[in-house]
Amino acid sequence: MKTVIVGAVAGGMSAATRLRRLDPTAQIVVFERGEHVSYANCGLPYHVGGVIADRGSLLLHTPDSLRARFDLDVRVRAEVVAVDRARQVVLVREVAGGAEYEERYDRLVLSPGAAPFVPDLPGIERAMTLRSVTDADRFTALLAERQPRTAVVVGGGFIGLETAENLHLRGLAVSLVELDRQVLAPLDPEMVAAVHTELRRHGVALHLGTALTKVLPDAVELADGRLLAADLVVLAIGVRPEVGLARAAGLTIGPRGGIAVDDTMRTSDRHIYAVGDAVEKTDRLSGETALIPLANTANRQGRLVADAIAGRPVHLDGRLGTAIVQIFDLTVAVTGWNEKRLRAAGRTYQAIHTHPASHAGYYPGAEPMSLKLLFDPGNGRILGAQAVGGAGVDKRIDVLATAMRAGLTADELADLELAYAPAFSSAKDPVNMLGYIVDNLLTDAQRTVQWHELDAAVTAGATLIDVRTAAEHAAGHIPGSLNLPLDELRARMDELPAGDLIVYCQVGQRGHTATALLNGLNRRAANLDGGYRTWHAATTDG
Amino acid sequence: MKTVIVGAVAGGMSAATRLRRLDPTAQIVVFERGEHVSYANCGLPYHVGGVIADRGSLLLHTPDSLRARFDLDVRVRAEVVAVDRARQVVLVREVAGGAEYEERYDRLVLSPGAAPFVPDLPGIERAMTLRSVTDADRFTALLAERQPRTAVVVGGGFIGLETAENLHLRGLAVSLVELDRQVLAPLDPEMVAAVHTELRRHGVALHLGTALTKVLPDAVELADGRLLAADLVVLAIGVRPEVGLARAAGLTIGPRGGIAVDDTMRTSDRHIYAVGDAVEKTDRLSGETALIPLANTANRQGRLVADAIAGRPVHLDGRLGTAIVQIFDLTVAVTGWNEKRLRAAGRTYQAIHTHPASHAGYYPGAEPMSLKLLFDPGNGRILGAQAVGGAGVDKRIDVLATAMRAGLTADELADLELAYAPAFSSAKDPVNMLGYIVDNLLTDAQRTVQWHELDAAVTAGATLIDVRTAAEHAAGHIPGSLNLPLDELRARMDELPAGDLIVYCQVGQRGHTATALLNGLNRRAANLDGGYRTWHAATTDG
Ligand SMILES: Cc1cc2nc3c(=O)[nH]c(=O)nc-3n(C[C@H](O)[C@H](O)[C@H](O)COP(=O)(O)OP(=O)(O)OC[C@H]3O[C@@H](n4cnc5c(N)ncnc54)[C@H](O)[C@@H]3O)c2cc1C
């Protein structure tokens, strides 16, 4: 049995090594049109920034080491340019010289990845993209030779932000251009505000809600007419599955533009499999197809396709798309769907915002974070989560991603036994706390109002009560709110105006106790979810 | 409805505040025989050590603040000394003065906690224990007034180790005495070795496998005859549920010596509930009762009992007992059962050891950790996990505890989508990797040998093959092993002796590839689980 693999990085090489372990005598040939194999794409921005100084550490293998260890026939600078499905051969072109030859396969695995999208704009040739080690080398050379002082990064996604940060670390003045009104589309607006602040705090100039229109020799032009100095222009406006080869071969391409595969990674040709960024995955929540260009899934699929080829029973479940990014001193992580997407899809959901500390406040070094949980109030299903903060953000999202994968309901989060000592968490971990809040919502022990529902509620006649201390109120409050500190509420009930009340505190916690008290004493009160902090982030970002 | 609560800290006070939110007009009286309420027991060792300098930060509430915020009637220095179940009254004794009075209840909640065990030994009066703020104050005073230079901590559990570390931070020369051959009973021996090393590295003198027999005025005497200088003696040899009150009242005490409760926290008297360290929990794995004196569970039960009293449907599931402790630069965390316990209970299990990095090795700051997973090879059920290392230990145990709670099987860990960027994890997170290894074991794609099975296997005729490099082999290897580096294995197959082979590398990963190759080429090979590192830890600790 002979397997041919196209693409020698995350998906392709994981498939090759696994297949070798499953079958020590199988014939395995891997084609890679680039110069390098098995490299850490995800480390590239940090190599550009000098954080990962040793370029060699990004190269996990060479064709030689892969031959020695795994008896793999890995051919670099060899592009597969066509697939003849009827004859089960691929046509290979050597990048140096252009010589072509055919290679027969019993099974073919495509893992060609995804290519940075490059719009057709005047002067765009000068713009750089970052995908391969060769690309990174280009950055390094340019930084050394031309000593650029200004950079414009176009695109506020994960790679765009990582690149912006790393160019900043190299001493460049960095501007970031993003068509949307916010960076990091996976975050909802009130959660992204902290990211905008963090970027600006480090001197990254944000140009949101506008597009690149032209690349000039030492600047770029934006749709809003502005000119930005740009010794360096980086394009990071998303990636597109590399489907040229597959399409030309007549394989089915899915609705999102990726190669269509079943849950064993098989394409529409039963001898051909495909994995990684090039393929469409199944979204865990909707069951529809989705593009999820992430390394975890590419690696998982690579191993799985080897099992499939070796005849082992396999099956890939729907994906959540858990992702994380470091932005200066902030960590941002997400899993599942965000509110924008739920709303657009017309799904029933409820949101919760909290602002817990990474660990017990009395133990040194606790860092603040903001959490958002989305769940279905009908059945308690967890739909998504977002976290922004410092230490412990990754942990909470991983726990939530695990809970989602396992089908725990949102209220069951209260029962998780998460490791607690003061340096690591609180006796009620932030994830437990989410479970408590959900429990209150599901059992009608609490009603909440979201920051974006506030205006309408006030217009409809509700009074806003700030239950924080007078000092907190003085330091900033929601316009029109009455200050009545929680600890005085019981004694001063008669000062409250008639009608509906909306209570708020700093993060929602005192507001919860106040709301419970008021409702118990026959007032109609709701708690502002996430408190002043969420409201403030949502309404003052810009 | 009037609820009386005994004990005003984790369980008791969580019950009181929750009950107040559920019923703003209920009458709630809380008795606390100590001076303080709602304090962070878990921070006490760090206050003793000066890490948490501000004593006030440990006191989350006072009776006054609890009255203002929650309208609670909290009486300190008031001990409940008897319960008259027939009349539904408790007898209260004021610590100052000894005056006694009765207080009627509709519902009674006991959350008296657990007391440090104090053995009856000569001179034991001088030994100190650490449970309350008052105890911590005693430490602080003694440290200031007597300027002790030597301390003996008896007991190598969580609190003992935290206390030892913190006294070390105060500049004392600390000895630790532990009856068992190891500290931290929840860890298996090969996992605890690193903890012993860490303690010794910081100058803590370990006296394992021996007991305290006598406390002298400035020293202690051990069972092995040794005398240890001890200006300060600390007892931390475990806690016993405070069941005096419950027992005298005729409530059922369970087989482990805790108050027996059902899954709504109800005792054998339907008007009396009990929570926290004083009660027996249900072990999630065996369904039997267990003592789990941890704050997460005490807090959870406190909230839950309030719900039960308020008539809300509640039910507490079996517990895993997830726990964590910081020991100098090491973090140790556990969940579920360990191997010792599984073996003693005669359960079927299989163990896996790995030694992953906290995040991608090429990104700065990655720290090593050791993971151990225990699972049932029959049904894939996860039975327990242990982690020792630095950054990311808490995260992996929390993910595993979540997976266990949710009933994921061990091989399903491979499918978790855990947040990956180089600063946080690897494309295959250490938890995913455990899933892969389990998958190999469950599907017979891999056979492993444990460190403690090695001698028997070699005696039975197996040859040990070290597949690491010659340099690694030279730096230390298992006696009697043949060095044949993985990358040369294929070419030098004919050098291998006949018969069974046991392969090992540094951590098990190259060994896995070597084993797969050998088995595929019709040799009978097994991989040493955890590699040289686990073997070395297990065999050289002492
Ligand atoms: C800068 C950067 C940062 C990233 N950071 C993260 C991160 O932090 N976390 C995360 O989860 N993911 C991250 N990713 C995404 C992650 O790297 C990808 O999801 C993963 O590499 C996809 O694996 P793949 O095998 O599908 O494609 P790739 O790893 O891209 O490999 C595809 C290979 O196929 C080769 N190829 C394509 N067509 C042909 C052909 N016709 N013939 C021969 N060879 C061909 C290409 O040259 C390429 O080397 C990042 C990606 C980049 C570029």
Ligand SMILES: Cc1cc2nc3c(=O)[nH]c(=O)nc-3n(C[C@H](O)[C@H](O)[C@H](O)COP(=O)(O)OP(=O)(O)OC[C@H]3O[C@@H](n4cnc5c(N)ncnc54)[C@H](O)[C@@H]3O)c2cc1C
């Ligand atoms: C030093 C130390 C460190 C710890 N570290 C951790 C950790 O890192 N992680 C973790 O999970 N857990 C830790 N714990 C355990 C955790 O604190 C307990 O699990 C938790 O406090 C138990 O709550 P409880 O309500 O059952 O008992 P407690 O919190 O102990 O409260 C019981 C209270 O009841 C009072 N009381 C008892 N009897 C009477 C009576 N008859 N009348 C009136 N009052 C009475 C006592 O004075 C006491 O204040 C630690 C404990 C200690 C002592």
Ligand SMILES: CC(C)(COP(=O)(O)OP(=O)(O)OC[C@H]1O[C@@H](n2cnc3c(N)ncnc32)[C@H](O)[C@@H]1OP(=O)(O)O)[C@@H](O)C(=O)NCCC(=O)NCCS
């Ligand atoms: C590295 C690469 C070549 C794959 O090599 P690999 O040997 O299959 O993978 P890993 O090094 O991750 O090891 C995984 C294997 O070791 C096994 N393993 C890991 N730790 C082990 C241990 N302690 N004991 C036993 N087995 C272990 C796993 O079970 C798995 O084997 P399996 O697939 O047969 O189950 C490929 O993933 C790659 O090219 N990666 C770099 C590119 C990339 O991922 N980029 C995107 C992210 S930056």
Ligand SMILES: CC(C)(COP(=O)(O)OP(=O)(O)OC[C@H]1O[C@@H](n2cnc3c(N)ncnc32)[C@H](O)[C@@H]1OP(=O)(O)O)[C@@H](O)C(=O)NCCC(=O)NCCS
């Ligand atoms: C602090 C203590 C008095 C309990 O007070 P509490 O107000 O019930 O508890 P917390 O401050 O933890 O807050 C939890 C409540 O706030 C709610 N909450 C938390 N964050 C919220 C938010 N952002 N929005 C809305 N509600 C929120 C929770 O839902 C929960 O309310 P519920 O029980 O009605 O569901 C009690 O736990 C205690 O004495 N602790 C100290 C002792 C201790 O735990 N020691 C051992 C560990 S060191």
